[in-house]
Amino acid sequence: MKADPKGVLTGAHFLDGDHACCEGALAAGCRFAAGYPITPSTEVVERIAARFPSVGGIFIQMEDELASSIALQGAVWGGAKAMTVTSGPGFSLMMEHIGYAAMVETPCVFVDVQRSGPSTGLPTLPAQADMMQARWGSHGDYEVIALCPNSPQECFDLTIKAFNLAEVYRVPVMMMMDECVGHMTEKVVIPKASEIHVEPRRYTTAKPEDYLPFKAEKNSAPPMVRAGDGYRFHVTGLTHDERGYPVTNAEVQDRCVRRLVDKIRANARQIIMLEESDTSDADIVVVSYGITSRVAVKAIQQAREDGYKVGHLRLVTAWPFPEKRLRTLASHVKAFIMPELNLGQMYFEMQRCVEGRAATYLLPHAGGSVHDPELIYQKIAYAARHMRVKEGKEKEAAK
């Protein structure tokens, strides 16, 4: 399906990431948003509040993030495409409903413009420290999708992508922005509506008497239904069977939760978006995401100019994590470096996948700014030195 031209601001604009995210949502067909003001995400909802009424949508500022994160799900079950927007402290409050969305399979988008924490932290400065929270923040077993834009243009593009993925897999999709990307203003090109792919909601075609709201094909999400269409269905956050009825036993729990997890794990290849450069001949690969992936390129370019065999793997999708690709790369790459605006989060995920077959280096940053590219360069040089020393020792031993 193509985008509804009503919501598409075709043209070249000079927009910040927050505003671009709002335009992406509109282009994706989002017509309901609930939010609560929080720096540095407020500009998203401010633009939504101004833009939605004239395109047939509605925005409501709720009393808190708990309310926002469930109001949006009410709207989805009422037939809307919906999102909410927040930052760290609000994201913490939303965890309850990320779990609910995962459990009842509400297709929806959560935008987290990350700032430094813990707690109130640095409200006006960037971090990438909610990455594990996005994946594991709600209790229980579940899977989500998380995307990491590194420019205002991508805040637009990936928001559309987030809505589309939410529809296909019926999961909460997180837009893991950060203060830097959210507040940075750059050129954003919005294509014609006819050039934007929008995933329509897949509604059931079954008759109400035959319809099982939570019956799905293997490794996929069931078709949706909405209130008012005569299906008289039931939705519960309790462990439920295919009818949507609560069942309290281990067997149904296994079936219910395993499907929630499998629909993402089994489709990881289709979901994961990566950007890769110079990895085929690389001894060293810098793995990065979000704003850090831009800064890292500056260091990588310099390092390559200086003769280091270094490549770049950028995670556009942070969750699901590209386990397979990392395993494959680990068969020839000798060292992986991960700079991130936290003191070690995705790094450990990378380390897990490398399985000790290559050296791994974390380049932590507590947030409040972005990495100095020079530090990333130095880490590349350090990794290269260690690699040579190690190779030297191995040669010695072989003799």
Next chain:
Amino acid sequence: MSPTTKNPRNQYLRTDRMPHIWCPGCGLGTTINCFITAVEECGLPLDLISVVSGIGCTGRIAGYLKLDSFHTTHGRPIPFATGLKLANPKLKVVVFSGDGDLCAIGGNHFIHAARRNMDLTIICVNNFTYGMTGGQVTPTTPMEAVSSTTPYGNIEEPFNLPFLADCSGAVYVARWTTFHVRQAAKAMREAIQKNGFSFVEIISPCPTLYGRRNKLGDGLKMMQAFKDNSVVCNDADTRSVALDFRGKIACGKFVDREKTSFLDMYNTKMAERFGPFYEPYEGVK
């Protein structure tokens, strides 16, 4: 005339989920019965009624009604209902919530939905205790009453829910007990038909936990007490209808006023702002 073998109310219930989980003597069945009467009398198409509930014994109501029904998270049925209503204003959205769900964990949502006059009907089944978790104190438990977390008696002043709803902006406020089935059904019907935030409190027995601990007897005895202690005082000042332990229960319709609902206000404002080109918002397309 052939004898009826099926309860005519079965069409409103998910009979494939019976038997239900509620205890003997519980007031939730009566509440459902009153609600069905109200729905029948409204004449609304059943497909356009959505029921939203939170967590707890009352939260299970959504699962037994054969309507579009949402069993959400603890304390959050009102914001869920807000989203549902705004996405499709043609729906009549009714929230069932227990006293703990509505005014402890969900208290903030309750006052704000009332303040913005969201077009929702809230039916609070107030049994003065958390039933599902085993009888703890709630914000409506009367002073002195014993609960599993106030074993020496409750020392906190409870909420007077009609007053809370009234001063937060509700356009309709009523209270009845599960003894008053006809009045309760009528109040629910009026609440559903009201445009705006309407609130009905149903005082309901929990003989298993609240009644037993407080020596109030079984379900029947508690119903008898509701009958004996209730005083009908329509239009009473809501400040005067607070409940005491074993005291009188003021019942009636306390508030019934007209106020522009959230969505009507929204459309009026936007039409003013955008002029004749503004298409009134009637739900997402």
Next chain:
Amino acid sequence: MTTEIKFGGFGGQGVILAGIIIGRAASILDHKYATLTQSFGPEARGGACSAQVIISDDKILYPYVTRPEILVAMSQEACNKFLPEAADDATVIIEEDLVKPRGVKPGMSVFAIPATRFAEELGPKMILNIVMVGFFTAVTKLVSHKSVRETVKGSVPLGTETMNLMAFDRGYEYGQALV
């Protein structure tokens, strides 16, 4: 080529809009790359206000300005704060009635304009930022005159275009005469 620019002043002078106009003109009409960042801390709620713009022929990877090659100072406070971090050969553009630059390094070129006075001659004082934008365009030649003028027209409130274009032209002509 990459150029780092810092715009500084106090709230109400339209500092951010000046930065946006330059960034927008460069990226949308001159087809270069431009990135604008601004300070959002509590300090941005009070008096001081700044915008950082990077303009480049290549993709901008590091988004922050570290050593501005052009400093536009519209207040004394901004000049005091940002001049020490400017490049040794920076172009320093000041509002001459509001700013007395201290600590100008020998390699720097200073261009001064009484922008507030010009603005008051043309209309409200608040269009001084557009006078500065015109002056900036003439002095730096970083973004084409046509693009910036066009962008000014599209960036100011409806109905104020003519007045703002006059402000732009005034600043531009004053700058042309200096260089």
